[in-house]
Amino acid sequence: MTDVGWRKLHELRFPELPFDCGNSSDPGIVYGPDLRDWSAKATTSDQYRIEKYIDRFDLRDRRVLHVGIGNSGLARRFHGHVKEIVGTTIDKPEIRVAQTLGYPNYSAVLHNKYSGGSASLAGKFDLILDNNLTSPCCCFAHLAAMFSFYEDRLARGGQIVTDREGLAWVPPESNRRWSFDFDDLAAVASAAGLAAFRVNRNVYVLSRAAPPTPTIGSFSRHMARRAAMLPGKIARSGPRKLARVSRKAVKWLMMSARSRPPGTHGQ
Structure with missing residues (x-):
């Protein structure tokens, strides 16, 4: 969708959100360390449900982009039966935890998903995992940039996987409109040329066609x-x-x- 299309969607469905924050160098909302750095914390329930969903598929020749690596629990669980995992974060402690693991098919980079830049993330990914798409966002223009980045990096037949709980969560001081439901997600996905699917009560998938059934x-x-x-x-x-x-x-x-x-x- 063009910038005009995103503006129209914003006007019709998301007028409570700012359209453009004007911060092109480091977009997004930076939480305090207690909400941001997950390097030493347990895996959340929504992240676990995403992992449970993708575990049903044969991942041996698949590339996975994990946005927000946290404690690197996903890499610990899947590195043995996936082709490659690339993780992103904006927090250096999470990078350090990832580097200590020493898995040859796991790498982690500092990357801001709302920047729209992808120079540090080469190639296409069969799975893009992000349990918190919206709450750290600053404006609708940078949300559009994130979706454009995801669509550009999604391989043919690939899936973007998220979860109802993480999609709805926002910290107390944030704009409550960043709490998205499935219909909100479907609207912005459509603007990015993707379709939204409920694969169960909690897990949502964005893709260009209906997600496959595990063999x-x-x-x-x-x-x-x-x-x-x-x-x-x-x-x-x-x-x-x-x-x-x-x-x-x-x-x-x-x-x-x-x-x-x-x-x-x-x-």
């Missing part, structure tokens, strides 16, 4: 990884945890089998 093979590997974590979860949550996971696996396999044409097989 039976990739989903089976996902369930095997989850099963490996079950002993600890059962100890904490009891047998009901095992029953819930088993029901979900059986339900998905039955739905997948019904949806496949005769003679096709999962990979």
Whole structure:
């Protein structure tokens, strides 16, 4: 969409937000360290749901862009079965944590997603993960710059993955209109040439076409990884945890089998 189109969208749907802050050198809102630096904090629930969603896919030949690396928990979890992970942050402590891991297929760079610049991020990405698209934003023009950057870096068939909780969250002192719901997200995605999809109650995907369904093979590997974590979860949550996971696996396999044409097989 042209600048005129973004202005029209702003006027019709987001008039409470400033259109252009005028800060081209370092756009965005800088929080205090307690909200910004996540290098030594636990993974949030919304980030975990994004990870759970992408774990269903075969990522062995996929490039992942993780915007806001935090504690590098995603890299710890996925570096062994993904082609490459590139992480971004605006906080040097998070860079230092990433560098200590020493994974050959994981790199982290300082990058402001609202700048629209991409010189430090080469190539296309099959997955772009960002659990907090809007709340650190300063104005609608720089939101448009971020979406343009994401669309430019998204590979063919790629997905931008976010979460309802992170999308809606804003700190107390921020403009509450930066709290987006799914319809808000769909409106700005459309302006960037993307479509929005609810893949479940919490996880949202932006892409150029409907997101793919995991193959039976990739989903089976996902369930095997989850099963490996079950002993600890059962100890904490009891047998009901095992029953819930088993029901979900059986339900998905039955739905997948019904949806496949005769003679096709999962990979």
